[in-house]
Amino acid sequence: MSFLIIFARRFVAGEELIEAVPAIKTLNEKGIMVTFDHLGENVSSEEMAKAAADSYLEILDVIQKEKLNSNVSLKLTQMGLDLGDDFCLQNVERIVSKAKENNNFVRIDMEGSAYTQRTLDITYKLFEKYGNVGVVIQAMLLRSEDDIKELNRRGIRVRLCKGAYKEPESVAFQKKEQVNENYIKLMKMLLLEGNYPGIATHDEKIIGECKRFSQENKIENSRFEFQMLYGIRRDLQVSLVKEGYNMRVYVPYGKEWFPYFYRRLRERKENVFFVLKNFFKG
Numbered sequence: 360m361s362f363l364i365i366f367a368r369r370f371v372a373g374e375e376l377i378e379a380v381p382a383i384k385t386l387n388e389k390g391i392m393v394t395f396d397h398l399g400e401n402v403s404s405e406e407m408a409k410a411a412a413d414s415y416l417e418i419l420d421v422i423q424k425e426k427l428n429s430n431v432s433l434k435l436t437q438m439g440l441d442l443g444d445d446f447c448l449q450n451v452e453r454i455v456s457k458a459k460e461n462n463n464f465v466r467i468d469m470e471g472s473a474y475t476q477r478t479l480d481i482t483y484k485l486f487e488k489y490g491n492v493g494v495v496i497q498a499m500l501l502r503s504e505d506d507i508k509e510l511n512r513r514g515i516r517v518r519l520c521k522g523a524y525k526e527p528e529s530v531a532f533q534k535k536e537q538v539n540e541n542y543i544k545l546m547k548m549l550l551l552e553g554n555y556p557g558i559a560t561h562d563e564k565i566i567g568e569c570k571r572f573s574q575e576n577k578i579e580n581s582r583f584e585f586q587m588l589y590g591i592r593r594d595l596q597v598s599l600v601k602e603g604y605n606m607r608v609y610v611p612y613g614k615e616w617f618p619y620f621y622r623r624l625r626e627r628k629e630n631v632f633f634v635l636k637n638f639f640k641g
């Protein structure tokens with residue numbers, strides 16, 4: 360293991376697939392489901408994109424062989440979106456079709472707003488052909504309400520998150536309160552009309568509102584799941600399972616961990632102190 364990953368280790372399950380498997384087993388033993396992510400984004404050659412897709416085929420095999428309770432999450436720029444939509448679609452299709460054979464599910468992560476429409480278009484095509492695909496919607500984007508309406512209409516599974524990319528005022532809410540308010544609005548649309556939404560947040564107020572709203576509207580716990588990131592609010596992950604909610608944790612692994620790690624640091628200044636403190640501890 361490289362020197363640097365020691366600092367990222369709280370958020371990343373390892374650099375190799377084999378290192379991540381025990382982390383998934385431990386979560387599964389606690390009643391927590393997983394979505395497995397092989398880190399990587401914005402590849403610059405077809406070879407790299409194909410290799411990234413191959414790594415997901417291997418992950419799907421490992422999930423099956425090790426009987427892990429896990430689906431997979433991937434990024435389209437890792438699958439060659441910058442090299443062309445058709446190329447990317449064909450590359451991802453290999454994963455989705457193998458997941459279908461294995462009775463598994465593929466979640467397409469959402470990246471910066473420059474990719475939103477293309478990500479949705481590819482999701483729509485894959486969903487029509489295979490069905491076992493879902494996508495992510497970011498509450499910070501102004502367009503998300505319309506996107507949720509369309510995804511609900513099509514019956515596509517949505518993971519709702521706040522959004523991890525810095526976006527301009529022209530496309531995104533800039534204030535935290537506006538993002539939270541929009542999150543709650545979109546969450547209610549998904550709970551009422553969506554197909555098994557993933558409520559992806561560590562925000563206790565929003566989680567509380569989800570519980571309250573679903574009880575008030577007689578939406579059973581089996582109709583949605585909470586989702587959190589590996590290494591964040593582990594206490595809350597376990598307590599939600601004990602309360603009878605579905606809980607899924609996003610477990611990333613791989614050598615390309617820096618952009619992911621950087622986004623986690625940016626989200627919370629305490630994380631920078633955590634990293635520095637461990638650095639000086641030696």
Ligand SMILES: Cc1cc2nc3c(=O)[nH]c(=O)nc-3n(C[C@H](O)[C@H](O)[C@H](O)COP(=O)(O)OP(=O)(O)OC[C@H]3O[C@@H](n4cnc5c(N)ncnc54)[C@H](O)[C@@H]3O)c2cc1C
Nearest residue numbers: 468469495520521522523559560561586587588609623626
């Ligand atoms: C399962 C999952 C999948 C995701 N997929 C995507 C995606 O495809 N595209 C995308 O743009 N974003 C994605 N995100 C990231 C998301 O957009 C947010 O950036 C991230 O979840 C932080 O927002 P929050 O909802 O937890 O709320 P915040 O208001 O940021 O945080 C609420 C509380 O959660 C805890 N917390 C949040 N972040 C951290 C952290 N980094 N370290 C320690 N504690 C923290 C703190 O206690 C904080 O007070 C995903 C998030 C999750 C949980």
